[in-house]
Amino acid sequence: MEVLAAPSRREIVDLLRDGALAVNTLVARLDLTQPAVSKHLRVLREAGLVRVQADGRQRLYELRPEPLMELAEWLEPYREMWRESLDRLERHLDDVPVPHNSTGRPPAPVPSEPTVTRKKQS
């Protein structure tokens, strides 16, 4: 995660999301000097976030998903936390702040869920 702290590095990762790119391509889109990009790529490589593949005199850098998986895993326990927050919010919106507990009655079927992007979990 320290590796992704640098915004330039996140930008590189974002650019590589759609497939491998050569160094110069990255340089063209990044408004950084070539050595700077190479340096970032080295850091990313040593962190396992990208792999290189030589192609003539170009080096194609490709994203490796594993470290991002790790990040997602770290994030997972917190996921539950904000699920609770959302639930609380929902309840709050549904039946107005009634301080005394309802008898386990499930909240009225709410048809429209605005703004809340709910991720499917399967």
Added chain:
Amino acid sequence: MEVLAAPSRREIVDLLRDGALAVNTLVARLDLTQPAVSKHLRVLREAGLVRVQADGRQRLYELRPEPLMELAEWLEPYREMWRESLDRLERHLDDVPVPHNSTGRPPAPVPSEPTVTRKKQS
């Protein structure tokens, strides 16, 4: 994300996962001086990752899930990427009975993988 780059800060966040804690409690578990902890808490607060709640002369710091949600959202597009990877791997292990000259792709040197740990939450 820059905020979570510092390991100490991630540790604090982890400690706050189970509920609000006072500063001294954090200090006790963190092997950091109290000012250091306070400084980190300030950074976390200014990044919206925690909120404070005064309680007598203690300050209870509580985690706020929103920024972590943002992180998860940023991560989402990549999720699909490694899903593909896993699918490919699955297909490779399950039913592909070595297709003859299907693509022009040279059979990647697959080093004998000893029982790939399949992390899937079904």
Added chain:
DNA sequence: CAGTTATATATCTGAGTGGTTATACATAGA
């Protein structure tokens, strides 16, 4: 009130880092 406890702030410092320019290395093409 004085004294103790809990936390925040001030200030400093050494280490790390993102960026640059200059240069080396490697490969392709003449």
Added chain:
DNA sequence: TCTATGTATAACCACTCAGATATATAACTG
């Protein structure tokens, strides 16, 4: 071979930042 191109490395610099110590602020206790 020599030259051009793509990339990596070296050396350096400005700056940030995590940590420490010392001190200030605030609240409880006697």
